[in-house]
Amino acid sequence: MVLEHAVLEVVPAQETAFEEAFAAAKTLISAAAGFRSLHLARCVENPNRYLLLVEWEQLEDHTIGFRGSAAYQEWRSLLHHFYDPFPTVEHYESRVTIR
């Protein structure tokens, strides 16, 4: 399992439109092969900042599978114009979990 991580800086005053677009876009990613879970959250201290966390079965499910898909082109056109600057996307492997 690998965790995709991105901090999304949404153009100020476009937060509501972004959340509406995300509601439409989310099924594009959740239908991808290797998708495990998704969490979108909004920053308390900086309300135009969002955190996107997506669990994938393996790294390539995101970097090759999803990003190489037709669904990703639709995801891009729905969401990418909200970001300024464009986010850095990284991947993380679990070390410690306490529940």
Place this chain on the structure above:
Amino acid sequence: MVLEHAVLEVVPAQETAFEEAFAAAKTLISAAAGFRSLHLARCVENPNRYLLLVEWEQLEDHTIGFRGSAAYQEWRSLLHHFYDPFPTVEHYESRVTIR
């Protein structure tokens, strides 16, 4: 529920010592009032970078309760010297979850 988020830049070559210190420190935070869950993960692209996610029942359980506790002083002395620069800690409220 609120999610504490920090990207931790660990001094290069101190990753193993950091993970060992974290294993000792984790019970300090998991015993705090309002603690819900913790996830520590290591970056694939930048292996001296870690992601810390902690769920709290409410913001003040972290910012006032934990940070004002004796346990936090111990947490600091175990962990803070590994970070360069010192991390920005922010809090996020959930918007979308898919499991």
